[in-house]
Amino acid sequence: MVVSASSCPFEVSIRSEEGQIIAAVEAINEFGFGGSFAEAVRDLQRAIVELYFRLDEEQHRLGPDLQTVWQRLGETLRRLH
Numbered sequence: 001m002v003v004s005a006s007s008c009p010f011e012v013s014i015r016s017e018e019g020q021i022i023a024a025v026e027a028i029n030e031f032g033f034g035g036s037f038a039e040a041v042r043d044l045q046r047a048i049v050e051l052y053f054r055l056d057e058e059q060h061r062l063g064p065d066l067q068t069v070w071q072r073l074g075e076t077l078r079r080l081h
Contacts, residue, residue: 009076012044028069048073 010025014037023032023040030051032044055062055070062070 009080010048012041014040028072 010027013024013026015022015024020033020035021037021040023034023037023044024030025044025048028048028051030044030047032040032042032047034040034043051069052073055066055073058066059070
């Protein structure tokens with residue numbers, strides 16, 4: 001299942017694997033896990049926030065792939081505000 005809505009800044013895919021729900025944003029290679037849809041999405045949200053702050057701190061050391069992720073996160077935040 002893929003979740004996509006105008007209020008959702010990323011396309012999120014949802015799948016079940018070995019009793020766990022996995023919420024994934026393939027565009028930035030981030031995943032969240034949980035026993036329910038809500039838990040998986042909350043875990044994904046935390047992962048995205050952690051990624052944002054980690055990339056912000058390490059901007060000067062990012063390779064091309066992570067620079068692309070950083071730019072995508074920045075563009076997404078600008079669209080939301």
